[in-house]
C-alpha cells in the first residue's frame with residue numbers, strides 16, 4: 001500500500017488549490033448566494049475545462065474535489081462531475097453541461113420507476129439531465145434536455161448548490177447499464193462527494209486553528225487554552241481519519257479491489273461525520289464573529305450538512321456497512 | 328422530599344392556566360423553540376410585533392410578568408417555588424413572555440438592585456416592555472474576557488463623553504436604551520475601572536448597524552459611540568464598581584433559565600418521539616436506544632434543576648445550577664440535530680412545504696448554535712465549574 005502522491009497528482013493538487021484560491025474567494029461565494037448566475041463565469045472560464053478529470057482515476061478526482069470543497073465552490077461543476085462518470089458507464093455522450101437524476105424521495109441512488117426524481121443538484125443550471133430508472137437488475141439511462149422535464153427547486157441549506165425535483169414525462173431513447181457498472185459509478189460518485197466533504201472540513205478546521213492563533217482574550221491567544229486545543233485536536237483526528245478513508249476508498253475503486261464496497265461506505269460516512277464535526281467546532285471557536293452571516297463561516301457549515309445528506313447520510317452508510325459485516 | 332405540591336401552589340397553577348387560556352394570543356402559542364427567532368420584517372431585520380407588545384403588557388397588568396415581584400412591578404408576590412411552577416408551565420407550552428429578554432430579565436433586576444430612585448423608576452417600563460433595552464457588554468476585543476472592554480467614558484464634570492464600539496448587541500435595532508458597560512478609569516486594574524451607564528440610543532453620536540445571525544435574520548448589531556454626551560445621573564451604582572453589576576446581571580440571567588432550557592429539551596424530545604412514530608421508524612433499535620438515552624438526560628436534568636432549587640430556596644448555593652447552562656444548551660443542540668437526522672436524506676431540506684414541521688428542526692439547529700456562545704461560552708462555563716464547583720486550581 002502506498003499513499004504517496006505521484007508528481008502528477010501533486011501537480012493536480014497544487015493547480016487546483018491555486019485555481020480555487022484565485023477564482024473562488026468569499027466575495028464570489030457571497031454573490032452566488034444572492035444570485036447563482038454570479039458563479040457562471042467561474043464555470044464557463046475555468047471549471048468547464050476541468051470536467052474531464054472525472055474520466056480519469058478516482059484518486060486524482062478525489063484530490064481535485066478536496067480542493068473544490070475547501071472554497072465552498074458554488075455552481076454546477078459538481079453536478080457535471082457526477083454526470084460525466086455516469087455517462088461513461090452508460091455509454092452516453094454529453095453535448096453540454098449536465099446533471100444526474102436518479103434518487104427517489106429517500107435520496108438514495110437506487111434506480112426506481114418513479115417519474116419524479118429528487119435531490120438533483122443544479123438541475124436548472126445545466127442543459128442536459130441523465131435520468132436513470134429501473135430496478136436493481138435492469139437499469140436504464142437516458143439523456144434528456146432540461147427543456148423537456150419539469151424542474152422545481154427545493155430549498156435546502158446550501159443555496160450555493162441548489163437541489164431540485166425533476167419530473168420526467170418521456171424518457172426517449174434509453175441505454176442499458178449493467179448492475180456492476182452501475183455500482184461502480186455510484187461508488188465513484190460517493191467518493192467524489194466524500195472527497196469534497198473532506199475539503200469542506202479542512203477549511204473549517206484550518207480557519208478555526210488560524211483564528212485560535214490570532215484571537216486574543218485574557219492576554220493570550222485563545223488557542224493557548226487547553227480546553228480549546230483539545231476540541232480542535234479531536235476534530236482534526238476525525239478529519240484526518242476521514243481523509244485517509246477517502247484516499248483508501250478511491251484506490252480501492254480504481255483497483256477494483258474486493259474491499260471497495262466497505263471502503264466506500266466508510267469513506268462517505270466518515271467524511272460526512274467529520275465535516276459536520278469540524279463545522280460545529282469551527283463555529284464554537286469563532287464564537288460571536290462566526291455566528292454572524294457577514295463572516296461567512298456558515299457557507300461551509302451548510303455545505304457540510306448538505307453534503308452529508310447527499311446520496312445517503314452517514315447513518316445510512318454505517319447501516320450499510322453493518323449489513324456487510326453481519327451477513 | 329416529596330413529589331406533590333401544596334393546595335395553595337396547585338391553586339396558583341390553576342389560576343395561571345386559566346389566565347393563559349383566556350389571554351394568551353395564538354401567536355405566542357406557536358411553539359417557539361427559540362424566542363423571538365421569527366420576529367423580523369421583510370428585510371429580515373428584527374421588529375417587535377404588535378401581539379408581542381400587547382402580550383407582555385397583558386402579563387404585566389395581570390401580575391403574571393414576573394410573579395415573584397410586587398404588583399407595581401408586574402407580579403403578585405409569588406414564592407420562589409411558585410416561580411418555578413410558573414416557568415415550567417410557560418416553557419412546556421413554548422410560550423414566550425417577551426421577544427426581547429434583556430429588559431425584564433437583566434436590566435430591571437440590576438436597576439432595582441443597584442440603581443438610585445430615579446433609575447429604579449425605570450424598572451416597570453422595562454418589565455412591561457414599554458421601554459426596550461439592549462445590553463452593551465461585548466466589544467470586538469472583549470468577548471469572553473469582558474473585563475477587557477475599552478469603550479471609554481471620560482468624566483467631563485457635568486457629563487460623560489463616551490467613545491467606542493459594542494458588538495453582537497441583541498435587540499439594539501429596536502431598543503431605545505442601552506445598559507452599557509464602559510471604562511471610566513483606564514489606569515486602574517481592568518476589573519476596577521468599569522462602570523455602567525444608561526445611554527439613550529437617540530443621543531447624537533450613536534450609530535446602530537444591524538448584523539445578521541447565520542439564520543439570515545438581523546437580531547443583533549454593532550453599536551458605535553462617537554463622543555456621545557451622557558448625563559452624569561445616568562451612572563448606575565458607584566463609579567468604577569461596574570464589575571459587581573456584571574456579576575449580578577449574569578446571575579439574573581442564570582436564575583430561572585435552567586427551567587426554560589430543560590423544558591425546551593423536553594418539548595424537543597417529545598416531538599422527536601412523535602416524529603419517529605409518524606415516519607414509521609419506531610421499531611428501529613438504533614433510533615430507540617439513541618432517543619431513550621437523550622430522554623434520560625432531559626429527565627435527570629429536570630430533577631437536578633429542582634434538586635438545586637431546594638438548596639437555593641434554603642439559602643445555600645446550588646452547585647447543580649452551575650452545570651445547567653452547559654448541559655441544556657449542548658443537549659438542545661444534540662436534540663435539534665437528531666430532529667434533522669431522523670429526516671434522513673432530507674436532513675438539510677429547509678423548504679417549509681417539504682421538511683418536517685415546516686423546517687422547524689433545521690431552523691432551530693441554526694438558532695441553537697448560538698446557545699453555547701451567547702451569555703458565556705460553554706468553555707467559559709466549564710472553566711467556572713472547574714474552579715468554583717470542583718475547586719480545581721486556576722490555570
Ligand SMILES: Cc1cc2nc3c(=O)[nH]c(=O)nc-3n(C[C@H](O)[C@H](O)[C@H](O)COP(=O)(O)OP(=O)(O)OC[C@H]3O[C@@H](n4cnc5c(N)ncnc54)[C@H](O)[C@@H]3O)c2cc1C
Pocket residue numbers: 215217218222225226227228284285286287288289291461462463464465466469470471472494495496497498540547697700701702703704705706707710
Ligand atoms: C446570538 C448572540 C447574541 C448575543 N447577544 C449579546 C448581547 O445582547 N450583548 C452582548 O454584550 N453580547 C452579546 N453576545 C456576545 C456574546 O456574549 C459573546 O459572543 C461571548 O461572550 C463570546 O465572546 P466572543 O464571541 O468574543 O468569543 P471569544 O471570547 O473570542 O472566544 C472564542 C473561543 O475561545 C474560547 N475561549 C475564550 N476564552 C477561553 C478560556 N479562558 N478557556 C477556554 N476557552 C476559551 C471561547 O469559548 C470560544 O470558543 C451575543 C452573542 C450571540 C452569538
